[in-house]
Amino acid sequence: MSNTIYDFTIPVLIRGLTNLSGLLEKAETDAAARKIDPIVFAQSRLYPDMHPLTRQVQIACDTAKGAAARLAGIDIPKHEDTEVTLADLRARIAKTLDFVKSVTPAQLEGAHSRSIEMKFPNMTWKFTAKDYVADFVLPNFFFHESVVYALLRHAGVPIGKRDFLGNIQ
Numbered sequence: 001m002s003n004t005i006y007d008f009t010i011p012v013l014i015r016g017l018t019n020l021s022g023l024l025e026k027a028e029t030d031a032a033a034r035k036i037d038p039i040v041f042a043q044s045r046l047y048p049d050m051h052p053l054t055r056q057v058q059i060a061c062d063t064a065k066g067a068a069a070r071l072a073g074i075d076i077p078k079h080e081d082t083e084v085t086l087a088d089l090r091a092r093i094a095k096t097l098d099f100v101k102s103v104t105p106a107q108l109e110g111a112h113s114r115s116i117e118m119k120f121p122n123m124t125w126k127f128t129a130k131d132y133v134a135d136f137v138l139p140n141f142f143f144h145e146s147v148v149y150a151l152l153r154h155a156g157v158p159i160g161k162r163d164f165l166g167n168i169q
Helices: 005-033 038-042 053-072 086-102 129-154 161-165
Strands: 115-120 123-128
Touching: 005 038, 005 053, 005 086, 005 129, 005 161, 038 053, 038 086, 053 086, 053 129, 115 129, 123 129, 129 161
Parallel strands: none
Antiparallel strands: 115 123
């Protein structure tokens, strides 16, 4: 049996989004226990010129839903970037998870030969589907998930590598 683009993308993103939601849930619990306004966590950043935790979650979600849609050849759902609280961010993750889970293996049949184009104001990136997943989707998704983990850990939220990795098998 050969592995497909679906196998290396959709289940990986589902797991990562699920784990990301778990990190935020633990942050909410920790904030309540320590009587810290959870907005402090949501707006945290390691350095003034970086995006806050809220934007890190938004980008991780955008990467996941964008990948699922582009690989399936369907429209990317639009999510407004209005989240403020950790609960808002968990709701965005849930909405993203619902969409990513809706993409079926059949929709990604033949995706390996699909061309993927991402347009930005000053540039356009063109990929094969395989390169899109390997060179952009997975590194970008895990970068932003890792930053969320680092921000929460730095704030003293009692999380560890198991929380980031989630259930293994």
